[in-house]
Amino acid sequence: MIKKIILQATLAICVFFGLWFLLSKIDWLTTLNVKETTKKTEEKLGDIFWDVFKNKDVEVQDSTVKAIVDSLTIRICESNNIKREKLKVHILENNEVNAFALPDGHLVVFTGLIRKADNHQELCGVLAHEIAHIELNHIMKKLIKEAGVSVLISITTGETGGQVIKETAGMLSSSAYDRALEKEADLKAVDYLLNAAIDPQHFAEFLFKMAQNDSSTSDYLTWLSTHPHAEDRAAYLSDYNQNNPKNFTPVIKENTWQKLKTSLED
Amino acid sequence: MTNNTLLLTTPSEHEAEAASNSYLMSLVAFIAGLPLPIINLIATFIFYLGNRKGTYFVRWHCTQALLSQVSMLFINSFGFWWTISILFSDEQISNRYIAYMVVAFLYNLAEFIATIYTAIATRKGKHVSWWFFGDVTNLVCKPV
Numbered sequence: 001m002i003k004k005i006i007l008q009a010t011l012a013i014c015v016f017f018g019l020w021f022l023l024s025k026i027d028w029l030t031t032l033n034v035k036e037t038t039k040k041t042e043e044k045l046g047d048i049f050w051d052v053f054k055n056k057d058v059e060v061q062d063s064t065v066k067a068i069v070d071s072l073t074i075r076i077c078e079s080n081n082i083k084r085e086k087l088k089v090h091i092l093e094n095n096e097v098n099a100f101a102l103p104d105g106h107l108v109v110f111t112g113l114i115r116k117a118d119n120h121q122e123l124c125g126v127l128a129h130e131i132a133h134i135e136l137n138h139i140m141k142k143l144i145k146e147a148g149v150s151v152l153i154s155i156t157t158g159e160t161g162g163q164v165i166k167e168t169a170g171m172l173s174s175s176a177y178d179r180a181l182e183k184e185a186d187l188k189a190v191d192y193l194l195n196a197a198i199d200p201q202h203f204a205e206f207l208f209k210m211a212q213n214d215s216s217t218s219d220y221l222t223w224l225s226t227h228p229h230a231e232d233r234a235a236y237l238s239d240y241n242q243n244n245p246k247n248f249t250p251v252i253k254e255n256t257w258q259k260l261k262t263s264l265e266d
Numbered sequence: 267m268t269n270n271t272l273l274l275t276t277p278s279e280h281e282a283e284a285a286s287n288s289y290l291m292s293l294v295a296f297i298a299g300l301p302l303p304i305i306n307l308i309a310t311f312i313f314y315l316g317n318r319k320g321t322y323f324v325r326w327h328c329t330q331a332l333l334s335q336v337s338m339l340f341i342n343s344f345g346f347w348w349t350i351s352i353l354f355s356d357e358q359i360s361n362r363y364i365a366y367m368v369v370a371f372l373y374n375l376a377e378f379i380a381t382i383y384t385a386i387a388t389r390k391g392k393h394v395s396w397w398f399f400g401d402v403t404n405l406v407c408k409p410v
Contacts, residue, residue: 029361144354
């Protein structure tokens, strides 16, 4: 009797796992259009959140500024097989030292952060970090975790009021990712920079500099407050970088960088 | 999934009703308890406790209903918490997840159909012993 029961139990379990294994071989995500739906949801969320920031601050239209930032973005993308057209880089006139990513590849950089950077490599570091968040799908992970799927769906279907959209958008620009996600994005950013022949040490120095200046200008250092433990990060970035010696080449000339700074002063 | 075995004695009207109710209890709890899979197990367990001193026919069917619910609890709980982790953490929908939910659905459907069939059959006084669960029930539920 017991032998029969054990045999039957084994058979039932094997049928269960066997069926699961076989059905796992079907590409359900494509069959059920899950990927397509997810992409459309991301696109819609990206547009909705971008509208919030676009309506709050003025987007920089200066062709010089846009072209220079684009040169930096292109170097990072091309060296890392990232499709440039996937990213939508926006520069907003705002004194806060901040940069953040939104769904569907929107990457927002405040002019305050560009002014705070001492050289273009520092700005490249921040861009690479935000691109890493986009490439690693951190934005949707954060949104689902913080806001929940139901809120996101109601935002895309227009059932949610403007206040919830503003709060959710604000959460993306002014609250931190998990420490693990931040570290993952940091290290990915270093890889991107190394592949693009940009010295990641500048990125580490930017973080260190921000941590040092924290007390005097904390009101404006949003990017630092959303990326805590800056000194720790600067330290592990330096360590990680030491293991990757490489020849570096500037993306833009010094006078081009100064031209960018001057354009932003005007 | 089911096979019929005749009992030595025909159960009374009251016994047949109580035995049938043990399956109906899991069905009603299944509908009411969605999406929490533990609810139908608790409902069936309470019904089992209420009838554990009943006749052999009633006890036997309460036990079979309870055992089937225990096995479904494992399948459904795993699916439930996997879904929760997708909704509220950074877990992503994958082919493995959808495949699991399909298998879980098929097992639930089979159990659902078997439960309805058995509830009707036992109400008519027929003894229905399920594949695997019937043998386990024979092992744990003995005539006094």
